[in-house]
Amino acid sequence: MAQIIGGIGVSHSPTIAFAKDTGKGDDPAWAPIFDGFRVVQQWVQKQEIDVLFLIFNDHITSFFFDHYPAFSLGVDDRYVTADEGGGPRQYPAVQGHVALSRHIASALVADEFDLALFQKKPLDHGLFSPLSMIAGDQEGWPGTIVPLQVGVLQFPVPSARRCYRLGQSLRKAIQSFPDDDLRVAVVATGGLSHQVHGERCGFNNEDWDNEFLALLEHDPEKLTEIRLAEYAERSGMEGAEVIMWLIMRGALSPSVRKVYSSTYLPSMTNIATLILEDTGAKPEPAELQAYREHVGYQLAGVEKLPGTYPFTLEASHRTYRLNDFLHRLVIPAHRTRFLNDFEALCTEYKLTEQERTMLRERQWQALIRYGVIFFGLEKMAAVVGVSNPQVYASMRGEDLETFQKTRRVAMQYSVAAGPRAQQIEDGDS
Numbered sequence: 001m002a003q004i005i006g007g008i009g010v011s012h013s014p015t016i017a018f019a020k021d022t023g024k025g026d027d028p029a030w031a032p033i034f035d036g037f038r039v040v041q042q043w044v045q046k047q048e049i050d051v052l053f054l055i056f057n058d059h060i061t062s063f064f065f066d067h068y069p070a071f072s073l074g075v076d077d078r079y080v081t082a083d084e085g086g087g088p089r090q091y092p093a094v095q096g097h098v099a100l101s102r103h104i105a106s107a108l109v110a111d112e113f114d115l116a117l118f119q120k121k122p123l124d125h126g127l128f129s130p131l132s133m134i135a136g137d138q139e140g141w142p143g144t145i146v147p148l149q150v151g152v153l154q155f156p157v158p159s160a161r162r163c164y165r166l167g168q169s170l171r172k173a174i175q176s177f178p179d180d181d182l183r184v185a186v187v188a189t190g191g192l193s194h195q196v197h198g199e200r201c202g203f204n205n206e207d208w209d210n211e212f213l214a215l216l217e218h219d220p221e222k223l224t225e226i227r228l229a230e231y232a233e234r235s236g237m238e239g240a241e242v243i244m245w246l247i248m249r250g251a252l253s254p255s256v257r258k259v260y261s262s263t264y265l266p267s268m269t270n271i272a273t274l275i276l277e278d279t280g281a282k283p284e285p286a287e288l289q290a291y292r293e294h295v296g297y298q299l300a301g302v303e304k305l306p307g308t309y310p311f312t313l314e315a316s317h318r319t320y321r322l323n324d325f326l327h328r329l330v331i332p333a334h335r336t337r338f339l340n341d342f343e344a345l346c347t348e349y350k351l352t353e354q355e356r357t358m359l360r361e362r363q364w365q366a367l368i369r370y371g372v373i374f375f376g377l378e379k380m381a382a383v384v385g386v387s388n389p390q391v392y393a394s395m396r397g398e399d400l401e402t403f404q405k406t407r408r409v410a411m412q413y414s415v416a417a418g419p420r421a422q423q424i425e426d427g428d429s
């Protein structure tokens, strides 16, 4: 089992990255921020933490309101800094722990948290501002991360209780990951009290911040009873993001030991650093095994279905480039080039010789075995003037006539529209 060594709570204000990048470590006005993070750095190094599970919110950089999820788990092997308006921050990419993130994704979904899962998204200061301080002077964070983005900007957002419950499942998820040597710290970011918009902008409440930290340590259940409007009243509207700290606290045992806590309010945000060590008992092996079976329950046995290829996170990650190439066929300019400038387009998208051969020769079944999702093939078929039943027949190793005999009614159809649909209907591709 992977071990949860402890939890860290830190603010994620862009101020922190700005101070680091502009070398303000010795400036008395900024020094308390560095002092707090230095303790966190030292603790992380002393505890030989391998993985940081980082809970943060994006600030409409990579997650926008065209599709705004509540809980989004990163399942990538690499994360880079995002451009937030002035070019991306010069900070090394960080490695993702893909195996752990896939296990956590399966576990949380098994526990009925319907997560969004993301790849290929640059991440903003919500994650990199505190991460660069936790890594300290090293060339980036030498371990791995698993990021969890929480959508706290557009209401409705999850309640404090929901965050805490998610943390409790996260604990089981991490502990049931079969790697005895893996040492994990759960890092909550955000807060403490601040408000950055409207006439109430500049609001702070240090008394509440101190009470929040004490309750988080000793009586987190009490914090789950507080409504979002009450968090906004006590912490400021943006300060209400501290509900993310409840995910971290839920992932720890009820029994924790506070190693360090500090707050510093220089300007707009009460910047906090907190370390809680987990002092709970290890779960029994039988308990872990039962949880692993629960995680695998929904898909157990699916591998026995002949001719069936579930589209897993492993396939999704491995074939992302090719699926992305096919997904882009929804863009008119891309499909025009697919038809008229195929080889150059494949080169641009770095497709391998095997990949472009499968596409060029319409090897539908080989593409499925390779890990391409059917709904990308369906788009490609529409572009090249092939009907869906022709694709189905080909995957089954049959000609169209033989396949149509297996149906009640022989039909032709496609996701193509307009003249393309008519061409397919007329068999005139």
Ligand code: FE2
Pocket: 012, 057, 059, 126, 190, 191, 241
């Ligand atoms: Fe934030």
